Amino acid sequence: LVAKKSPDHRTRFTVGGVEFGGALVPVLAGPNTVENEELIVKTAIGVKQAGAHMLRGGAFKPLTFPYRSPKFFEPREDGLRWLQIAKQETGLPIVTEVMEISKIEVVAANCDMLQIGTRNMQNYPLLTEVGKTGMPVMLKRGYGSSLRDWLMAAEYIALEHDRLGQDAKIVLCERGVVANHTHRDTSRFLLDLQVIPAAQEVTHLPIMSDPSHATFWQPWVKSMMLASIAAGADALMLEVHPDPKNAAVDPLQCSSLEQFDDIMKACRPVAQAI
Numbered sequence: 494l495v496a497k498k499s500p501d502h503r504t505r506f507t508v509g510g511v512e513f514g515g516a517l518v519p520v521l522a523g524p525n526t527v528e529n530e531e532l533i534v535k536t537a538i539g540v541k542q543a544g545a546h547m548l549r550g551g552a553f554k555p556l557t558f559p560y561r562s563p564k565f566f567e568p569r570e571d572g573l574r575w576l577q578i579a580k581q582e583t584g585l586p587i588v589t590e591v592m593e594i595s596k597i598e599v600v601a602a603n604c605d606m607l608q609i610g611t612r613n614m615q616n617y618p619l620l621t622e623v624g625k626t627g628m629p630v631m632l633k634r635g636y637g638s639s640l641r642d643w644l645m646a647a648e649y650i651a652l653e654h655d656r657l658g659q660d661a662k663i664v665l666c667e668r669g670v671v672a673n674h675t676h677r678d679t680s681r682f683l684l685d686l687q688v689i690p691a692a693q694e695v696t697h698l699p700i701m702s703d704p705s706h707a708t709f710w711q712p713w714v715k716s717m718m719l720a721s722i723a724a725g726a727d728a729l730m731l732e733v734h735p736d737p738k739n740a741a742v743d744p745l746q747c748s749s750l751e752q753f754d755d756i757m758k759a760c761r762p763v764a765q766a767i
């Protein structure tokens with residue numbers, strides 16, 4: 494179902510009025526974690542002003558380490574509520590991660606696109622249940638997964654969309670893969686730019702790039718955004734926080750609102766439409 498049927502076969506669909514797979518290169522921006530209402534509303538207003546098309550933010554968080562800094566707590570349902578407030582304030586559609594089958598209903602009721610994180614890319618029961626909602630899905634690439642693994646994970650969701658009588662509404666998101674040489678000790682990931690044309694050769698689904706998670710280093714995000722556009726990315730995602738130094742999660746990779754504005758200004762002349 495995810496395979497291209499002809500060389501120019503491309504899936505197009507809209508998420509809260511934002512088109513994926515068309516001429517526009519949608520930009521999804523927001524903090525790693527929906528830390529509180531004030532933060533997400535401030536971020537939503539700022540990223541909208543700079544030209545973002547959707548708001549991202551995690552309410553249910555897959556964190557590598559089980560130990561939390563004193564300022565971190567997982568917002569869960571509160572985070573979903575705050576995302577809705579940010580949406581009401583700005584009109585930006587929401588993408589947020591779903592990690593557990595038991596939370597699909599509440600997450601789906603509070604977002605426009607469901608995100609499957611890198612760690613759950615091969616959680617097949619979760620993929621199937623998410624597919625059954627018929628909602629648009631952003632499927633992150635498992636950080637140790639081949640293109641074939643990734644496409645077959647997407648196939649699980651596409652199968653459920655097909656059973657509902659609809660075309661697959663899936664965006665594939667490259668977010669960095671584990672590599673021996675990452676050029677900085679803080680990260681174990683490398684943005685696989687090559688997978689963008691490789692995926693587009695075989696699938697009709699739109700491909701997104703997430704340079705924030707891939708680089709884990711904000712100073713490299715702008716150039717990797719530009720490189721992703723040059724490689725043909727259909728959509729982009731990045732982490733934005735009004736006060737990066739004090740971000741509860743991933744302070745090294747998130748861009749400030751000013752940095753985001755600068756990145757958008759640099760991307761606009763390069764992307765066909767952004």
Ligand code: PEP
Pocket residue numbers: 525551555590609610611612633668706
């Ligand atoms: C995220 O986008 O918030 C996230 C946790 O990403 P990943 O699954 O790529 O680590």
